Amino acid sequence: MVMDKKDRQILEVLQQDGRIAHTRLAEIVDLSAPAVLARVRKLEEQGIIQGYQAIVDPASVGNPLICYVGVTLVHHQREPLQQVSARIREFPQVLEAYHLTGSTDYLLKVAVPSIQALxxxxxxxxxxxxxxxxxxxxxxxxxxxxxxVVPVEVGEESSNGYHVMGNGR
Known part of the structure; x- marks a missing residue:
């Protein structure tokens, strides 16, 4: 999908406030509310907007210890990598997991209640x-x-306080 400047402005604002009303978003990007809603739906359908979620403070829910764990594997063939990836996805304490290049194969962001739990x-x-x-x-x-916020390369600041970054491409 080719995105124009308005799509990029919409993405920038939604990353800063995913709960913003479509009418308010329309004012900020200077489009009608139905046009904004149609664009947001299109961005969702295309997988550019991948979802909306509440960001929870781990300490407030009993997991104050955040760690990054690097994992190195013995073998690097496809099947062992897929098996390890599948197991990592199952762990609730793993908040994020990345398959990497270099000497470390995986980087995991982990939230746990204590050193003992880690x-x-x-x-x-x-x-x-x-x-x-x-x-x-x-x-x-x-x-x-x-x-x-993922840079979406728009390059202007709205008068309503939402900053859109980039070089205007």
């Missing part, structure tokens, strides 16, 4: 997956930036 996860769940060779863990001391 140890249990690593020793009793993660490292027993066939093919896992090594894990290394880094604990988050403080969050500097989370839930960043």
């Amino acid at each position: 140890e249990n996860f690593l020793m009793e769940e993660l490292t027993i997956i066939p093919g896992v060779d090594k894990v290394h863990t880094s604990m988050v001391l403080s969050a500097i930036k989370t839930n960043g």
Whole structure:
């Protein structure tokens, strides 16, 4: 799908406020509300907008310890990678997981209630997956930036306080 400037403005605003009313969004991007609704639906159907969700503070729900876990595998053939990926998806404490290039095969963002829970996860769940060779863990001391906005390259600022970034392409 080819996106125009209005689509990009819509994406920028929705990333900053996913609950904004379509009428307010229409004012910001200077379109009618029905036109905005049609564009949002099209962006959703095309998979550009992948969903909307509440962002929950892990500490408030009993998981204050955030860690990044690097996982290195013994083998790198397709089937073992698929099996490890499938197992990783099953762990509720894994918030995000990425298959990487380089010396580390996976990077996992994990939320757990305690160091003991982290140890249990690593020793009793993660490292027993066939093919896992090594894990290394880094604990988050403080969050500097989370839930960043994906740049959509628009390049102007609305008079209503919504900043749209980029170079105008």
